Amino acid sequence: MTGRKWTELFFLDEAVAMAAGHRPCGYCRRADYRRFVDAWWAATGKKPSAKMMDSSLHQARIIKGTRQQKRHQMSADALPNGAMILWDVVPHLIWDDAILPYTPDGYGLPRPRPRHEQAEVLTPAPIIAVLSAGYAPARHRTSDL
Numbered sequence: 001m002t003g004r005k006w007t008e009l010f011f012l013d014e015a016v017a018m019a020a021g022h023r024p025c026g027y028c029r030r031a032d033y034r035r036f037v038d039a040w041w042a043a044t045g046k047k048p049s050a051k052m053m054d055s056s057l058h059q060a061r062i063i064k065g066t067r068q069q070k071r072h073q074m075s076a077d078a079l080p081n082g083a084m085i086l087w088d089v090v091p092h093l094i095w096d097d098a099i100l101p102y103t104p105d106g107y108g109l110p111r112p113r114p115r116h117e118q119a120e121v122l123t124p125a126p127i128i129a130v131l132s133a134g135y136a137p138a139r140h141r142t143s144d145l
Contacts (some may be wrong), residue, residue: 012104014137015093019122021061026050032138039135040126048133053126060124070122076114079110082139085119093143108143112133 011017014024014032024032041047048056063070076085076094083094084102090097098110119126131137 012102013140013143015082015084015139015143016102018082018127018131018137019091021054021057021124021127023057023127026061036130036135039133043126043129043133056126057124062124069122070124072125073118074121076117076119076129079119079121080128080133082123082135082137083128084122086122087114087119091122091131093139095139095143095145100143100145106140108142110145124141 001077001129010086011020024036026033037048037053040053061070062068071086076099079094081095085092085099087099091102092111093102093107094113095110097111097113100107100110102108136144
């Protein structure tokens with residue numbers, strides 16, 4: 001680690017990073033960061049600062065007093081592209097009408113998106129709102145349908 005005001009984190013792609021509760025870096029991914037801020041603003045009606053987003057994301061991703069991830073339930077039909085769910089005990093990426101099983105090396109073959117069923121959502125609620133407002137995360141090449 002460099003000791004700067006940020007932590008270098010490495011994920012398969014942006015959708016996985018967002019499922020872990022992280023946003024684009026305002027320094028090294030400035031254009032994506034600005035798109036993310038605009039989508040957050042559209043979703044909430046408030047223009048956010050980096051500090052405010054980080055605080056909100058931390059509260060939404062960790063169960064207080066533990067190091068456990070917060071999860072929530074939503075209808076799989078209502079989830080935006082880029083959301084990650086736990087389906088059949090495997091993390092999956094939602095994209096269009098498919099879910100793609102995640103592995104550290106890439107995504108597996110697509111399966112049909114569940115219809116009219118509740119899904120355990122890994123992506124924190126504030127990021128679900130940002131994705132619903134139109135932010136499209138960068139995806140690993142194995143997710144191309």
